[in-house]
Amino acid sequence: MFTLAEENYLKAIFHLEHESAGDVSTNAIAESMDTKPSSVTDMIQKLAEKKLLVYKRYKGAQLSDTGRKVAINVIRKHRLWEVFLVEKLNFHWDEVHEIAEQLEHIQSEELITRLDKFLGSPDFDPHGDPIPDKHGVLKRTEKKLLSEIEKNQKGVCVGVKESSAEFLQYLDKKKISIGTKIKVLGKEFFDGSMIIQIGNDQFFISNKIAENLYVQTQE
Amino acid sequence: MFTLAEENYLKAIFHLEHESAGDVSTNAIAESMDTKPSSVTDMIQKLAEKKLLVYKRYKGAQLSDTGRKVAINVIRKHRLWEVFLVEKLNFHWDEVHEIAEQLEHIQSEELITRLDKFLGSPDFDPHGDPIPDKHGVLKRTEKKLLSEIEKNQKGVCVGVKESSAEFLQYLDKKKISIGTKIKVLGKEFFDGSMIIQIGNDQFFISNKIAENLYVQTQE
DNA sequence: TTTTATTTTTAGACAAGACTAAAATAAATC
DNA sequence: GATTTATTTTAGTCTTGTCTAAAAATAAAA
Ligand SMILES: [Mn+2]
Ligand SMILES: [Mn+2]
Ligand SMILES: [Mn+2]
Ligand SMILES: [Mn+2]
Numbered sequence: 001m002f003t004l005a006e007e008n009y010l011k012a013i014f015h016l017e018h019e020s021a022g023d024v025s026t027n028a029i030a031e032s033m034d035t036k037p038s039s040v041t042d043m044i045q046k047l048a049e050k051k052l053l054v055y056k057r058y059k060g061a062q063l064s065d066t067g068r069k070v071a072i073n074v075i076r077k078h079r080l081w082e083v084f085l086v087e088k089l090n091f092h093w094d095e096v097h098e099i100a101e102q103l104e105h106i107q108s109e110e111l112i113t114r115l116d117k118f119l120g121s122p123d124f125d126p127h128g129d130p131i132p133d134k135h136g137v138l139k140r141t142e143k144k145l146l147s148e149i150e151k152n153q154k155g156v157c158v159g160v161k162e163s164s165a166e167f168l169q170y171l172d173k174k175k176i177s178i179g180t181k182i183k184v185l186g187k188e189f190f191d192g193s194m195i196i197q198i199g200n201d202q203f204f205i206s207n208k209i210a211e212n213l214y215v216q217t218q219e
Numbered sequence: 220m221f222t223l224a225e226e227n228y229l230k231a232i233f234h235l236e237h238e239s240a241g242d243v244s245t246n247a248i249a250e251s252m253d254t255k256p257s258s259v260t261d262m263i264q265k266l267a268e269k270k271l272l273v274y275k276r277y278k279g280a281q282l283s284d285t286g287r288k289v290a291i292n293v294i295r296k297h298r299l300w301e302v303f304l305v306e307k308l309n310f311h312w313d314e315v316h317e318i319a320e321q322l323e324h325i326q327s328e329e330l331i332t333r334l335d336k337f338l339g340s341p342d343f344d345p346h347g348d349p350i351p352d353k354h355g356v357l358k359r360t361e362k363k364l365l366s367e368i369e370k371n372q373k374g375v376c377v378g379v380k381e382s383s384a385e386f387l388q389y390l391d392k393k394k395i396s397i398g399t400k401i402k403v404l405g406k407e408f409f410d411g412s413m414i415i416q417i418g419n420d421q422f423f424i425s426n427k428i429a430e431n432l433y434v435q436t437q438e
Numbered sequence: 439t440t441t442t443a444t445t446t447t448t449a450g451a452c453a454a455g456a457c458t459a460a461a462a463t464a465a466a467t468c
Numbered sequence: 469g470a471t472t473t474a475t476t477t478t479a480g481t482c483t484t485g486t487c488t489a490a491a492a493a494t495a496a497a498a
Contacts, residue, residue, distance in 0.1 A: 003484080003485090005484080005485060005486095025445080025446090026445075026446055026447085027444095027445065027446080035485095035486075035487095036486075036487065036488085037445075037446065037447085038446085038447070038448080038486090038487075038488080038489095039485070039486055039487070040446095041446065041447055041448085042447095042484095042485075042486080043485075043486095045447095046484090046485095057446080057447075057493085058445080058446055058447075058492090058493060058494065059446095060446095085330075088337060089330070089333040089334065089337055090333065091329075091333065095329075098327075099325070099327050099330055102325045102326065102327075103322075103325060106318070106321045106322060107321065108317075108318050108321075110310075110314075111304075111308070111318055114308040114309065114310065115308065118307060118308055222454080222455095224454075224455065224456095244475080244476085245475075245476055245477085246474095246475065246476080254455095254456075254457095255456075255457060255458085256475075256476065256477085257456090257457070257458080257459095257476085257477070257478080258455070258456055258457070259476095260476065260477055260478085261454095261455075261456080261477095262455075262456095264477095265454090265455095276463090276476080276477075277462090277463060277464065277475080277476055277477075278476095279476095
């Protein structure tokens with residue numbers, strides 16, 4: 001139905017729409033897709049032709065309902081495949097993204113329906129990201145960045161904002177994974193760094209780490 | 220490493236090399252890939268540049284060792300994915316080929332290694348075709364076409380030559396699948412049609428059917 | 439309100455892969 | 469051996485998706 005390139009653009013725009021309000025700029029798309037602004041202009045004009053997004057010259061793009069549906073379906077596939085890779089093939093969570101980038105473009109509704117069932121209709125992918133259901137509905141859960149919680153508060157890790165292999169490997173080294181309980185012992189006002197406690201271990205983390213970890217403050 | 224188009228050409232040429240001896244002709248490739256001879260010429264010239272095959276103008280193509288290795292690896296992936304779709308996702312054998320055509324191009328050695336292990340290192344795909352091992356070695360088994368065996372001989376179905384959905388659905392209707400025991404009760408010299416027995420059922424099959432069913436005559 | 443800087447778009451080119459139409463070569467037939 | 473036919477290749481064009489360089493529009497600064 002749609003080309004690989006089209007699907008990737010729609011997906012990127014979808015993510016960007018959730019990062020900041022208003023129209024998505026040409027430059028933002030170009031940066032997030034590691035391509036040139038002129039290429040982006042070309043493509044969004046084509047996507048606008050196809051009614052997958054609304055585009056006004058010099059003002060940016062905004063997904064249409066159908067465009068959003070396509071994007072969400074790609075994301076659904078991406079995340080289901082990631083679950084498959086981790087749960088069934090025992091890949092580690094830092095190894096699956098690249099492969100899922102390819103698998104997300106396999107065209108077959110039936111395949112995804114069956115894969116979903118095979119995996120037990122998971123609600124979250126290995127990085128804690130919600131998996132849209134068949135109709136594109138995303139379970140929104142209450143979660144904050146670790147950087148947003150205060151001294152002496154506790155939270156349980158429910159996801160990562162960034163999911164680069166480097167970051168995930170850092171978390172492994174620190175024994176942080178989905179489900180890990182974290183208590184903030186101290187928070188430095190100046191640079192946002194923290195002292196946290198996990199189990200009996202206490203250690204320092206930088207603001208960059210705290211800004212990429214999602215936690216749920218349970219109570 | 221290689222593009223989707225390149226992989227498909229190499230795979231097609233590999234199959235054609237096994238269908239008849241000598242160089243593979245431009246027209247044969249074009250027909251098997253449902254494309255035009257001029258397009259084939261373009262591509263095999265590029266593949267020759269890349270040393271994936273040997274090409275002499277007006278004489279046809281012949282895979283090089285590296286070209287053959289690439290082709291076999293694609294076939295390995297195709298067949299392993301077909302096993303996955305049937306064994307794990309409960310697809311029927313007539314539904315998997317199209318999806319495997321896409322999955323066979325996913326690039327990740329590790330993925331295939333793990334998929335193979337997950338599936339228990341199967342030797343054959345759902346259509347009875349052998350799955351090359353990691354090193355590209357194909358288990359050659361003794362099998363003949365049903366059309367080649369004589370009256371009163373018995374055989375067990377071990378594979379299909381053609382694997383179109385239509386043919387596979389015909390086989391289903393006749394309750395023929397891998398492992399089915401077949402006895403040839405009669406054979407018409409004129410058109411090669413047969414009367415066969417399966418279990419307690421006896422029925423007529425045309426030569427076209429007999430020429431697309433592989434059997435092993437056990438004795 | 440000009441001037442300057444940034445963002446975005448256009449124009450033109452390129453690579454991959456496909457196609458049509460025409461030319462070249464090989465195979466078949468007389 | 470000459471001629472007709474079939475196969476294969478070349479030449480030129482098209483689409484998709486990318487790029488660079490230049491122009492146009494917008495935003496920021498003076
Ligand atoms: Mn991912
Ligand atoms: Mn992805
Ligand atoms: Mn197949
Ligand atoms: Mn295939």
